[in-house]
Amino acid sequence: MKKTLLLLCISLNCLAAEPTSVRQAELRHLLKNDCGACHGLTLKGGMGPALLPDNLQGKPDEFLINTILQGRKGTAMPPWKAFMNADDALWLVRQLRKVPQ
Amino acid sequence: MAFNVQAELRATGDLGLIIEREAGSALIIDTTEHKQLARIDKLGDLSHASVVFSRDQRFAYIFGRDGGLSKIDLLQDKLDKRIVQAGNSIGGAISQDGTLIAVSNYTPGGVKIFSADTLELVADIPADYDNGKLSKVVGLVDAPDQRFVFSLFDAGEIWTIDMSDPKKPKIEKFKNVGKFPYDGLITSDGRFYIAGLFGESGLALLDLWEPEKGIKRILPDYVKPDEQLPVYKMPHLEGWAVADDYIFVPAIGKNEVLVIDKQSWKLVKAIPVAGQPVFVMARPDGRQVWVNFATPENNKLQVIDVKTLNLQSTLTPGHAVLHMEFTPRGENVWVAVRDDDQVLVYDTHTLKEIAHLPAQKPNGVFFTSRANKIGF
DSSP, X not given: OXXXXXXXXXXXXXXXXXXXXXXXXXXXXXXXXXXXXXXXXXXXXXXXXXXXXXXXXXXXXXXXXXXXXXXXTTSSOOOOTTTOOHHHHHHHXXXXXXXXX | OOOOOOOOOOOSTTXXXXXXXXXXXXXXXXXXXXXXXXXXXXXXXXXXXXXXXXXTSOEEEEEETTSEEEEEETTTTEEEEEEEOSSEEEEEXXXXXXXXXXXXXXXXXXXXXXXXXXXXXXXXXXOEETTTEEOOEEEEEEETTTEEEEEETTTTEEEEEEOXXXXXXXXXXXXXXXXXXXXXXXXXXXXXEEEEESXXXXXXXXXXXXXXXXXXXXXXXXXXXXXXXXXXXXOOXXXXXXXXXXXXXXXXXXXXXXXXXXXXXXXXXXXXXXXXXXXXEEOTTSSEEEEEEOTTSTTOEEEEETTTTEEEEEEOOOSOEEEEEEOTTSSEEEEEEGGGTEEEEEETTTOOEEEEEEOSSEEEEEEGGGGGSTTO
16 A cells, blocks of 8 residues: 555656646636535635645645545545546646645 | 606516626626616625525525625615625525525534624524534525524534524424435425435425424435446525426436425436436426536536426537526526526527527526515
C-alpha cells in the first residue's frame, strides 16, 4: 500500500501533463457549475463542504484527487472519473489551492 | 395647464422572477407579454436560490445561497428589504396566513422564522440531534394550521412546527425516517409530506391527518446500492409532483421517473428517461409531466404523457437546462437555459418554442401563481 502510494505520488507530480487551454476552460466551467452546484459558486460550501484554500490545507493532493475521481461512499459526493482523468483532477486541485489575488 | 400623466397600472397575477445566478440579480417578468419589466441587482449569492410570494402577490422573497433573504417589490421594481440571516441557506416557505417567512439553513443547521412584513426574527430553531450536532435542513414547506414541515438531512429526521402562537413554537420530531432525506414535498391539499431519501432506497411519508401513526417508508426495496448510478446533481421535490392519481418523483441513481399510486403508495411504473432527473414537474392540469436532468444530460427536456405513462417527447432546449415553471393554467412553460443565457417559452400543447428572453446565466424561474398554493 505504501509503495503504491509513493509510486502514485511520483507519477502524478513528475509526469502529470498540464491540460490544454481548451481543456482548462472546460474544467473551469465544470468547477463553477457542476462542483459549484453542491460546493457553491463561490466554493464556500452548500450540500458539500467549502473548498477554499484554507479548507484544503493539510489534505494531500492524492487524497483530493482520489475524492474527485472516486467520490466519497456514503456521502453525496459522486465519482467524477467519467468526466476527467487524474491530470485534470490534479490541475483542479492546484486551482483550488490558489489564494485569489 | 395640468399635465396629466396616467401611470400604467400593473397587476400581479402574471408576474414572475428569473434568477440570474452569477450576477446575483433577478429579472421581474410578465408572462402575458413575455417580456422583462425590470432587473433587481445586488441580491448576493444566488447560485442557488428559491422564491416564495406574499399572499397578495406583491412581494417576492428570495432565499439566497449565502443566507441572504431579500424582499422584492414586484409593483415598484425594487428591493424592499434585505437581511443576511445565516451562513448558508437552501430555501424557505411562507406560512398559511402569510405573516411568517421560514428559512431552511445549512449553516448553522436549522430553521429561522421572520415577519413577512418587516423581516424581523420571530423564532430560531436549531436542527439539533445526537448530542448537540446541527443538521442541514431541507424540504421546508408550509402546512395547514399555521405549521411548517421540514427534514434534517444529516439526522434523518422530519420535524413539524406549529407557529399558531409565534412566541411558543410547538415542535414534533419524527426520528429515523431514513438516511439522508434530501428534499421534501407536500401534496396540494396539505395532507401528505414526502421526503426523498438519498442514503437508502425509497421515500419517507408523513400523513399530517394522522401524525400519530408516524413515518411510513414508500418503495423500501426500490434500488440496491450496487445498482445505483452516480448522482451528479441532487434532485428537487415539490408539490408539482402530483398528477392524476399519482405522484411522480425522480429515482435516485437510476435514470427513471417513478410513478407512485397515491392511495396504495405502491410503485405503478418506473419510466425510463434520458438521465438522472432533477426536476419532475406536472403541468397544472396534470396531463403532462416535464423532466430535466443532471449533467451530462442537462441539454434535454422530456415530456411524459400522464394518460399513458409513456414518454411523449424529447426536446433539446440548449445547454444546461436548469429549471422550468408553468404559467398558472399551464398553456406555457418557461425554461431556463443557463449556458445559452436565455429563457425559452414553450407552448405545452404544440411543444413549440414561442418566445425567448435574454437572461444572464438563468437558474430559477418562479411565478406569482405560487402565492396561494399550499407548499409553495
